[in-house]
Amino acid sequence: xxxxxxxxxxxxxxxxxxxxxxxxxxxxxxxxxxxxxxxxxxxxxxxxxxxxxxxxxxxxxxxxxxxxxxxxxxxxxxxxxxxxxxxxxxxxxxxxxxxxxxxxxxxxxxxxxxxxxxxxxxxxxxxxxxx
Amino acid sequence: xxxxxxxxxxxxxxxxxxxxxxxxxxxxxxxxxxxxxxxxxxxxxxxxxxxxxxxxxxxxxxxxxxxxxxxxxxx
Numbered sequence: 674x675x676x677x678x679x680x681x682x683x684x685x686x687x688x689x690x691x692x693x694x695x696x697x698x699x700x701x702x703x704x705x706x707x708x709x710x711x712x713x714x715x716x717x718x719x720x721x722x723x724x725x726x727x728x729x730x731x732x733x734x735x736x737x738x739x740x741x742x743x744x745x746x747x748x749x750x751x752x753x754x755x756x757x758x759x760x761x762x763x764x765x766x767x768x769x770x771x772x773x774x775x776x777x778x779x780x781x782x783x784x785x786x787x788x789x790x791x792x793x794x795x796x797x798x799x800x801x802x803x804x
Numbered sequence: 805x806x807x808x809x810x811x812x813x814x815x816x817x818x819x820x821x822x823x824x825x826x827x828x829x830x831x832x833x834x835x836x837x838x839x840x841x842x843x844x845x846x847x848x849x850x851x852x853x854x855x856x857x858x859x860x861x862x863x864x865x866x867x868x869x870x871x872x873x874x875x876x877x878x879x
Contacts, residue, residue, distance in 0.1 A: 674847050674850040675871060676871045676874055676875050677846070678878035681874050681875065681877060681878035682874065683870050684873050684874050684877055686869075686870060688873060689866070689872070690866070690869060692872075693861040693869045693873065694861075694862065696861040697861040697862040700860060700861065706860070707841075707844075707845045707848060708840070708841035708842075708844040708845050708848075709841050711841065713834060713837075716834070716841050717833045717837045719837065720833060720836055720837035720840050723840065727873075727876070727877045
């Protein structure tokens with residue numbers, strides 16, 4: 674389906690994915706198929722969540738300030754998200770090889786989480802300024 | 805225990821009016837959220853009819869997700 678508001682700019686794919694995840698979360702939480710079946714309070718919460726999410730530019734609420742621990746935390750939460758995605762795809766009955774999807778997602782997430790430049794990996798350090 | 809009650813009880817506020825005030829702009833929020841939900845359902849229903857199976861937000865294809873969330877951002 675094309676956009677109902679053609680003048681509205683497209684959001685980035687990552688924002689769209691996370692936004693869809695927010696909507697999905699509410700539908701699942703209340704075990705409904707469509708948003709109109711949500712109770713009034715849940716609808717308002719969904720509206721607020723999406724507003725907050727989109728106004729913050731699609732940033733997660735607590736992005737972290739860097740460092741090893743936050744990197745590990747991001748990796749774990751990302752991995753868990755991928756597992757949830759995988760489970761939701763399985764539920765929807767798509768014909769996707771589960772093992773391949775899981776491995777690909779995990780590898781992609783790991784490559785994002787561990788931000789080590791190739792020239793640094795040989796020495797096994799992150800800081801190149803130290804010599 | 806009585807001393808504790810004595811200390812705590814005067815601090816409790818009695819509510820004079822019912823129903824309790826929830827949010828000043830609640831009606832407006834309800835209206836907006838209703839619009840948002842209609843938009844979500846419109847996207848899901850259209851794609852479900854097109855593909856002949858029940859679709860959920862996470863089972864939409866990437867392009868459809870972008871259309872959906874872009875529309876939601878414009879509401």
